[in-house]
Amino acid sequence: xxxxxxxxxxxxxxxxxxxxxxxxxxxxxxxxxxxxxxxxxxxxxxxxxxxxxxxxxxxxxxxxxxxxxxxxxxxxxxxxxxxxxxxxxxxxxxxxxxxxxxxxxxxxxxxxxxxxxxxxxxxxxxxxxxxxxxxxxxxxxxxxxxxxxxxxxxxxxxxxxxxxxxxxxxxxxxxxxxxxxxxxxxxxxxxxxxxxxxxxxxxxxxxxxxxxxxxxxxxxxxxxxxxxxxxxxxxxxxxxxxxxxxxxxxxxxxxxxxxxxxxxxxxxxxxxxxxxxxxxxxx
Amino acid sequence: xxxxxxxxxxxxxxxxxxxxxxxxxxxxxxxxxxxxxxxxxxxxxxxxxxxxxxxxxxxxxxxxxxxxxxxxxxxxxxxxxxxxxxxxxxxxxxxxxxxxxxxxxxxxxxxxxxxxxxxxxxxxxxxxxxxxxxxxxxxxxxxxxxxxxxxxxxxxxxxxxxxxxxxxxxxxxxxxxxxxxxxxxxxxxxxxxxxxxxxxxxxxxxxxxxxxxxxxxxxxxxxxxxxxxxxxxxxxxxxxxxxxxxxxxxxxxxxxxxxxx
Numbered sequence: 001x002x003x004x005x006x007x008x009x010x011x012x013x014x015x016x017x018x019x020x021x022x023x024x025x026x027x028x029x030x031x032x033x034x035x036x037x038x039x040x041x042x043x044x045x046x047x048x049x050x051x052x053x054x055x056x057x058x059x060x061x062x063x064x065x066x067x068x069x070x071x072x073x074x075x076x077x078x079x080x081x082x083x084x085x086x087x088x089x090x091x092x093x094x095x096x097x098x099x100x101x102x103x104x105x106x107x108x109x110x111x112x113x114x115x116x117x118x119x120x121x122x123x124x125x126x127x128x129x130x131x132x133x134x135x136x137x138x139x140x141x142x143x144x145x146x147x148x149x150x151x152x153x154x155x156x157x158x159x160x161x162x163x164x165x166x167x168x169x170x171x172x173x174x175x176x177x178x179x180x181x182x183x184x185x186x187x188x189x190x191x192x193x194x195x196x197x198x199x200x201x202x203x204x205x206x207x208x209x210x211x212x213x214x215x216x217x218x219x220x221x222x223x224x225x226x227x228x229x230x231x232x233x234x235x236x237x238x239x240x241x242x243x244x245x246x247x248x249x250x251x252x253x254x255x256x257x258x259x260x261x262x263x264x265x266x267x268x269x270x271x272x273x274x275x276x277x278x279x280x281x282x283x
Numbered sequence: 284x285x286x287x288x289x290x291x292x293x294x295x296x297x298x299x300x301x302x303x304x305x306x307x308x309x310x311x312x313x314x315x316x317x318x319x320x321x322x323x324x325x326x327x328x329x330x331x332x333x334x335x336x337x338x339x340x341x342x343x344x345x346x347x348x349x350x351x352x353x354x355x356x357x358x359x360x361x362x363x364x365x366x367x368x369x370x371x372x373x374x375x376x377x378x379x380x381x382x383x384x385x386x387x388x389x390x391x392x393x394x395x396x397x398x399x400x401x402x403x404x405x406x407x408x409x410x411x412x413x414x415x416x417x418x419x420x421x422x423x424x425x426x427x428x429x430x431x432x433x434x435x436x437x438x439x440x441x442x443x444x445x446x447x448x449x450x451x452x453x454x455x456x457x458x459x460x461x462x463x464x465x466x467x468x469x470x471x472x473x474x475x476x477x478x479x480x481x482x483x484x485x486x487x488x489x490x491x492x493x494x495x496x497x498x499x500x501x502x503x504x505x506x507x508x509x510x511x512x513x514x515x516x517x518x519x520x521x522x523x524x525x526x527x528x529x530x531x532x533x534x535x536x537x538x539x540x541x542x543x544x
Contacts, residue, residue, distance in 0.1 A: 005373075005377065005458075006373040006376075006377035006378070006379035007373075007379060009369040009370060009372050009373035009377070010369070010370050010373040010374075010379070010381075010385060012365075012366040012369060012370075013366045013367065013369065013370035013385075013429060013433070014370075014385070014388075016366060016425060016426065016429060017388045017389075017391075017392055017426070017429070018388075020404065020407075020422055020423070020425075020426045021388065021391065021392055021395070021400075021403075021426060022388075023407060024400075024403035024404050024406055024407040025403050027403065027406040027407040027410045027411075028402060028403040028406040028407075030406075030410070031406045031409070031410065079301065080301075082294055082297055082298075083297070083298050083301050085294070086291075086294040086295060086297070086298050087298065090291055090294065090295065096537070098298065098302070100533070100537075101302045101305075101306070102301075102302060102305060104305065104306055104309060104530070105305050105306065105308070105309060106483065107309075107483075107525070107526045107529035107530055107533075108308070108309050108312060108522055108525070108526050109486070109487050109502070109503055109506070109522060109525070110487050110489065110503070111487075111489050111503040111506050111507055112308075112312060112503075112506060112518070112522045113308045113309070113312075115506065115510060115514060116307075116308030116309070116311045116312050117308055118510075119311060119315075119326060120307065120308065120311055122326060125326055125327075126311075126326075126327065126328065129327070156304070156305070156308075159301075159305065160305070209394070213394060213396055214396060214397065216396075217396035217397065217398040217399065218398075218490075219398065219490060220489060220490070220507075223507075224507075224510060234398050234490075237398055237402055238398075238493065238494075241402055241405060241494065242493065242494070247406065247409060250402060251402065251406055254398065254399050254402040254403065255399075257396070257398070257399060258395070258396065258399040261396060262394075265394055
């Protein structure tokens with residue numbers, strides 16, 4: 001009985017993850033090779049050409065998503081690192097208060113936060129409308145429906161996921177190590193570059209992982225803050241699945257997106273060890 | 284030395300600017316729940332009112348959506364916590380065949396993009412002619428939350444000294460008794476953290492839900508549907524109340540945790 005215990009404990013989750021994570025992936029792989037339409041039904045024809053067709057039609061949006069996701073990730077890293085650094089080394093006894101303040105947005109729905117930005121940035125809204133009224137901005141000035149708005153929205157929405165893992169890594173750095181470097185005549189900059197930065201890299205890797213994937217695949221920011229020129233792959237997949245009922249194309253696109261992202265993730269995970277990434281994700 | 288102190292000051296100021304930036308949409312949301320708007324759109328400040336708090340449940344399909352979200356979050360949290368804690372215990376306490384594969388699955392469930400998760404579930408449901416409703420939403424929400432419970436529980440259990448459990452067994456406690464009276468109380472903070480996380484993930488989810496909802500509408504889905512016609516102030520009020528309750532629970536939990544130590 002004791003030897004069976006771990007299997008019994010794991011069984012429900014195995015079944016859930018197996019039936020609703022693994023099997024659906026297989027179902028999606030199968031659908032992506034079918035042809036047909038929503039009315040007459042779909043039949044398996046092993047049409048690998050679905051992938052070529054889907055990519056031919058939507059490669060722009062796929063590349064745009066990778067670009068937006070990449071830009072937002074870089075922006076989050078640049079914006080977030082100093083925050084994580086300051087809280088980890090100078091936060092003192094109020095570290096948890098600062099972390100709590102950074103996490104406040106998570107108590108508001110993701111959708112609602114993004115809509116609030118749409119509202120704040122709207123062409124004649126409380127911010128720009130007022131500035132235009134004072135003649136400080138030209139009347140045709142706008143931020144919504146631009147690349148800047150979408151990348152900014154992604155940066156805003158996922159920033160805490162970048163800050164937290166970097167903070168966790170920096171928090172583990174013993175300040176005495178930094179002092180030792182300085183005692184050995186390293187300048188402040190050199191001590192940072194050669195001691196602190198390398199020790200924080202696992203956090204940076206985890207942060208990049210936790211932000212790049214959801215940012216690249218996110219449909220909401222482009223939908224609410226972007227215009228027709230900012231459509232991302234997430235919007236295409238949603239439309240193809242839910243409006244056009246074009247399941248094969250949508251499945252082929254989802255699979256391609258996942259393949260592109262997962263290849264990247266597992267190269268990262270291999271380099272770091274899965275446990276490390278999970279640990280970083282847990283905090 | 285003065286240079287470094289100035290640098291720290293600037294970094295502190297910078298951190299506060301980021302905090303304000305992150306919180307600004309929350310302030311807007313709360314403020315416009317009090318806006319005495321006359322026109323159809325709720326985009327400019329027209330005076331203070333408590334009217335929307337009084338008329339909170341006047342939009343019946345919005346109320347239904349909020350209730351759906353709360354019920355779905357509650358049910359999926361219960362399922363998630365039970366099966367996630369079990370797996371967390373197995374991974375943190377036991378050696379077994381397939382542990383590596385299990386770790387991989389847990390990791391895959393966290394790292395699969397929501398969009399792909401939703402799309403693949405829909406592929407399954409379409410292939411199997413499964414009707415989409417609140418049940419399929421619960422299935423999806425358990426799926427994307429369970430790994431977070433596993434990870435928080437496991438992180439807690441590995442810090443727990445196994446000799447405590449052995450001592451309980453030596454003193455004649457049954458396996459179940461040991462779990463109830465020794466293991467569970469020790470891992471409770473991890474279980475609670477996982478529970479709050481999965482409730483929050485569930486009530487907040489738009490992307491996965493949009494694939495598997497059928498004709499059931501949840502709070503985030505209703506809001507996105509209403510973007511084109513204008514978000515009524517009741518949504519701001521509901522968002523404000525959820526925010527307030529969430530913050531109170533988090534603070535209460537932190538205070539309780541501090542008292543325990």
